[in-house]
Amino acid sequence: MDSIRRIVRLLRVSARASERLVGISGAQLFVLQQLAEAGACSIGELAEATLTHQSSVSVVVSRLIERGFVSRRASEVDARRAEVTLTPAGRTLLSRAPPMAQAHLISGLRRMDVAERGALAQGLSALVREIGADAQAPTLFFEDDAPPRRRKRTQNHEET
Incomplete structure (x- = not known):
């Protein structure tokens, strides 16, 4: 139990630092950092880099696109392939961001x-089954716990 507590604490502290210092969730910052390392890539390639399912990465990337930190475009090599890449705003945010614990864990x-x-994977899978958490989809760490985004007010005071 102590080892699990240490890992969870490391991840939680890292995620909170991300939220406090740059205003995005730890999962979003981790994806940005992996995207910076990989360069323009597909959602599938980004999922491989983060060791996460494509659907989880896709949700996080959509949030990053909404915030203007990532863009999605057709590949210059193959127009049928969609790629995501950092925007200048994403690069600026990364320049002041703390390292993420997920990268150290991987x-x-x-x-x-x-x-x-292999033994660790088997043991953890058995534990997940025993506690009944195997039906839950695995998301990026703490992404489902991300604080709600603040809404900006427009000049005529409607919420956007």
Whole structure:
């Protein structure tokens, strides 16, 4: 239990720092950071980079597009392929953002021996089944806990 507590605390503290320092969820910042490393890429490629399901990444990317940090466009190489890329606003936000714990977690997992990773995956899967959480879709860390966005007021005071 202590190890699980340490990991969850690390992730929670990292997510709160993201929200406090740059105003977006930890999951959104993690996706931005992975996109900065990968360059223009598809949602599927971004899902691979974040070790997350495409549907979860797609939801986060949609929120980032709404905020103007990411854009979606047809690939220059293959117009049938959609790619996402950072906008100048996304790059600016990243320049003042803290590193995310998710990146450290993924790096640590990749450094583990294959047998250790397999045993960890099996053990965690068994635990998830035993506590009845296997029916829940796995999202990016704390994305479902993201604070609601503040709405801007227009000049005629209608909410947008």
